[in-house]
Structures are given as structure tokens and as C-alpha cells.
Amino acid sequence: MPDSTPAAIHSGESLLFLTDEQLRKGIEAMFFAYRGFTADPDRILEQYGYGRAHHRAMHFIHRVPGTTVNNLLSILGVTKQSLNRVLRTLIEDGLVKSSVGNRDKRERHLCLTEEGAALEQQLSDAQRARMRKAYRAAGPEAVAGFRQVLEAMMEPEMRAHFNRLKDGG
Amino acid sequence: MPDSTPAAIHSGESLLFLTDEQLRKGIEAMFFAYRGFTADPDRILEQYGYGRAHHRAMHFIHRVPGTTVNNLLSILGVTKQSLNRVLRTLIEDGLVKSSVGNRDKRERHLCLTEEGAALEQQLSDAQRARMRKAYRAAGPEAVAGFRQVLEAMMEPEMRAHFNRLKDGG
DNA sequence: CTTGGAAAGTCAACAAGGCTGACGTAAAAC
DNA sequence: GTTTTACGTCAGCCTTGTTGACTTTCCAAG
Numbered sequence: 384m385p386d387s388t389p390a391a392i393h394s395g396e397s398l399l400f401l402t403d404e405q406l407r408k409g410i411e412a413m414f415f416a417y418r419g420f421t422a423d424p425d426r427i428l429e430q431y432g433y434g435r436a437h438h439r440a441m442h443f444i445h446r447v448p449g450t451t452v453n454n455l456l457s458i459l460g461v462t463k464q465s466l467n468r469v470l471r472t473l474i475e476d477g478l479v480k481s482s483v484g485n486r487d488k489r490e491r492h493l494c495l496t497e498e499g500a501a502l503e504q505q506l507s508d509a510q511r512a513r514m515r516k517a518y519r520a521a522g523p524e525a526v527a528g529f530r531q532v533l534e535a536m537m538e539p540e541m542r543a544h545f546n547r548l549k550d551g552g
Numbered sequence: 553m554p555d556s557t558p559a560a561i562h563s564g565e566s567l568l569f570l571t572d573e574q575l576r577k578g579i580e581a582m583f584f585a586y587r588g589f590t591a592d593p594d595r596i597l598e599q600y601g602y603g604r605a606h607h608r609a610m611h612f613i614h615r616v617p618g619t620t621v622n623n624l625l626s627i628l629g630v631t632k633q634s635l636n637r638v639l640r641t642l643i644e645d646g647l648v649k650s651s652v653g654n655r656d657k658r659e660r661h662l663c664l665t666e667e668g669a670a671l672e673q674q675l676s677d678a679q680r681a682r683m684r685k686a687y688r689a690a691g692p693e694a695v696a697g698f699r700q701v702l703e704a705m706m707e708p709e710m711r712a713h714f715n716r717l718k719d720g721g
Numbered sequence: 722c723t724t725g726g727a728a729a730g731t732c733a734a735c736a737a738g739g740c741t742g743a744c745g746t747a748a749a750a751c
Numbered sequence: 752g753t754t755t756t757a758c759g760t761c762a763g764c765c766t767t768g769t770t771g772a773c774t775t776t777c778c779a780a781g
Contacts, residue, residue: 400692406680407615409687409699411717413589414608415710416702418629420582434766439583446576452729460587465768467730489728489777511575517704518578521697523569528690528697530578533585535686541584548580603737621758634739636759658748658757 423509431502436461436469441495441503444479446548449492451484458544478502592678600671605630605638610664610672613648615717618661620653627713647671 399405424438443458444450456466470493473479478499484490495503518526534542568574593607612627613619625635639662642648647668653659664672687695703711 397692400695401684401687403680405695406683406687407676408718409683409695410589410611410676410679411615411714412699412702413586415707415714416705417582417586418710419706420579422707436767442579446580453727461767462769463729464731464770468767471730487728487778489775491729507576507579510579511572513705514575514578515570517701518570518575520704521700523566524693525697525700526569526574526578528694529701530581531690531694532686532698533581535689536585536682537581537588538584538591541587545580545584549577605738622756630738631740632758633741633760637738640759653757656749656757658746660758 419513420510423513424506427506427509433472434469436465437473438506440466440469440473441478441499442507444493444495445500445503445507448494451490451492453490455493460541473499588682589679592682593675596675596678602641605634606642607675609635609638609642610647610668610675613662613664614669614672614676617663620659620661622659624662629710642668 421435425435428434428438439459440455443455447454447458452463452466452470456463459466470479470481474481477496480494480496480499481491482494484492521529534545537545590604594604597603597607608628609624612624616623616627621632621635621639625632628635639648639650643650646665649663649665649668650660651663653661690698703714706714
């Protein structure tokens with residue numbers, strides 16, 4: 384049990400924000416907040432018979448139009464079989480278009496159709512509405528801190544993806 | 553598509569942190585960070601043949617020792633059938649102890665056994681280690697902001713639970 | 722030109738962890 | 752004494768993750 388003691392007696396600055404109690408509260412905050420984070424899209428998805436996996440796929444196809452399956456795989460961090468199941472239904476339902484690559488014809492480039500973009504927009508609107516409310520309530524400085532902590536929490540590989548998506552990828 | 557326009561032209565203060573781009577980046581940050589958040593415990597749980605659901609149950613039993621099944625149900629936001637499946641294995645494996653209530657004998661009070669507390673500690677240590685690293689990297693002001701935004705993001709019911717757990721409960 | 726390997730897709734099987742519905746028991750509440 | 756509450760359980764379903772095996776397509780190196 385390496386770290387179960389206060390962890391506060393350290394340097395000159397007050398490190399009270401690093402106590403186990405504070406860290407536990409942070410953990411719980413992440414847990415409860417993530418539920419809120421997904422709640423609104425989940426309600427919409429249910430009406431269409433889709434799940435979170437479909438939302439995630441559509442989100443990143445929207446963000447990186449023309450992305451390959453492999454790239455999407457790497458962003459989402461799932462197996463190709465898992466992604467393929469989701470992708471297949473989205474393609475069958477006419478929400479996503481898969482086109483053979485020009486240079487490399489093994490690759491498939493993924494784009495949202497008009498219908499897919501509309502659903503993505505609807506899901507995104509709902510999720511952003513909650514985000515906006517939270518951001519507005521907390522203020523710009525809090526938002527900056529929020530982003531800093533989240534980024535520091537990511538696995539390096541995921542952080543790389545995150546930063547690659549910067550400002551409209 | 554109600555909110556797909558800048559949303560910035562508003563009051564006097566710069567509301568650039570409320571643009572759709574910023575909100576989308578926040579959404580992606582939540583997604584990528586949550587993966588990191590669960591990665592370390594997941595690796596440990598796998599060795600014991602448990603999953604995230606077991607971790608969550610143990611976490612909150614640790615936080616609210618002697619809690620009832622109904623209370624845990626309400627915190628976790630799942631059905632009693634889902635929780636029961638998890639709880640049963642934890643009780644069978646001797647990690648959780650269920651005891652009949654004194655005042656109300658219909659209720660079961662849940663506690664971690666020594667063995668359960670040890671595993672919870674191990675999981676918690678791993679998760680807190682990542683959290684601590686992120687907190688330290690971001691600094692106290694960022695942490696305060698992080699917590700503010702997360703709290704604002706929660707569903708009211710979950711926020712009530714969150715605040716009820718305040719400072720060791 | 723042939724061949725090795727990467728990219729993509731597919732089939733099968735399985736597990737975790739959600740869900741619903743139905744049913745049973747014990748105890749509290751009315 | 753009836754109803755409600757708390758809990759447990761059985762059965763079955765869904766989504767979404769996993770592994771393993773296999774095929775097809777195609778680029779690129781030999």
C-alpha cells in the first residue's frame with residue numbers, strides 16, 4: 384500500500400490539494416460527471432436504436448472526415464471487430480459512407496452522409512449544451528484548469544491523438 | 553441545429569471559451585481522459601477476474617461503510633439485478649460482508665472485509681497515483697477548476713450523492 | 722513476376738455488464 | 752390484515768468489448 388498516507392508534508396507550498404481525500408473526491412467527480420456527460424446523447428441514441436459506440440464513431444468521423452478505419456481504430460482504442468460491427472450498421476443505414484482509397488485501395492475512407500451529419504449534429508448539440516452550461520457556470524479559468532487536468536490524466540498515446548485533433552482536424 | 557453557431561457574441565467578457573470548437577475539445581478531453589482514468593484499475597482487476605463494476609461497488613462500500621443495498625443502487629445508478637450479480641461474487645469471494653440491519657431487518661448493510669479493503673486499497677492507490685500526477689502537473693488552481701466543471705456537469709441527483717460523500721463519509 | 726505482409730473484412734464464440742420481467746420472502750408500515 | 756418495501760433470484764435479452772481463424776485485396780520488395 385504505497386500511497387495511503389497524507390502525501391502533504393512536502394515542499395513549501397500548500398499541497399493540501401494532493402491529499403488522498405482530495406484525490407478520492409476527484410475520482411468520484413470523474414465518475415459522476417461522466418454519467419452526466421453521456422446521459423443526453425444516450426437518450427437520443429436510444430430512439431434510433433444505436434449505442435454509445437455508434438456515437439463515438441460518428442463523432443470522430445465528423446472530426447476527421449475521410450479518415451481510415453485503422454486511424455479510427457487507434458483513436459477509439461477498440462478492436463477492428465468491435466468497430467466493424469458498429470460501422471457496418473452505420474453504413475447499411477446510410478449514415479456513413481465508406482470509399483476505397485485512391486493511393487492505397489486497401490484503405491477505406493470514412494465520411495458522414497448528410498443523414499449521418501444530421502444525427503451527429505443532434506447528438507453533439509445535446510452534449511455541447513450540457514458542456515456549455517457547465518463551462519458557463521464554472522467560468523473561463525475553471526475551464527482552463529479542467530482541460531489541463533484532463534490532459535495530464537490521459538495515456539500518452541491518447542494525448543497524442545487529442546492534440547492531433549486540435550482546432551478542427 | 554440550435555447551437556451550431558459561435559455563441560461568442562454575448563456580454564462584455566470574452567466568451568471565446570464557449571465556442572463550439574472549445575466545447576468539442578472539452579468533450580474529447582473527457583473521452584480520452586476517462587480512458588486513462590480507468591486504465592490502471594482495469595489492469596489490476598483483470599488479474600483477479602473482476603471488472604469495473606466490482607471496483608465501483610468496492611469503492612463506494614469503502615466510502616460509506618455499512619451502506620444499504622438500496623443506497624448503493626442509487627449511487628451507482630444501475631438495477632438491483634446488475635448490482636446483485638457483482639455483489640454476490642464479492643460476498644462469495646469474501647471481499648464484502650453483508651449483515652442484516654438492526655432497526656430494519658429487511659436491509660442489508662455492506663462492509664469490506666480485510667481482504668476486500670486490501671484490494672480496494674490497491675485499486676485506489678493505482679487510480680490515485682495517476683490522479684496525483686495529473687493534479688501535480690496541473691497545479692492547485694487547475695484542480696479547483698477541474699472540480700468545478702465536473703460538478704457542474706453532473707445530473708442533479710448525482711451531484712447530491714457527490715456532495716453527500718463530502719470529506720469522508 | 723512472384724511473394725510477403727499489411728489493410729480490411731468476416732465468421733464464430735465468448736464475457737462483462739447493462740436491461741426487463743416475474744417471482745418469492747421477510748419485515749415494516751399502514 | 753393488507754400493502755409496501757427491501758432484498759434476492761431466475762431467465763432472457765442487448766450492447767459492446769474480447770480472441771482466434773480465415774479470406775480477399777493490394778502494395779512493395781525481392
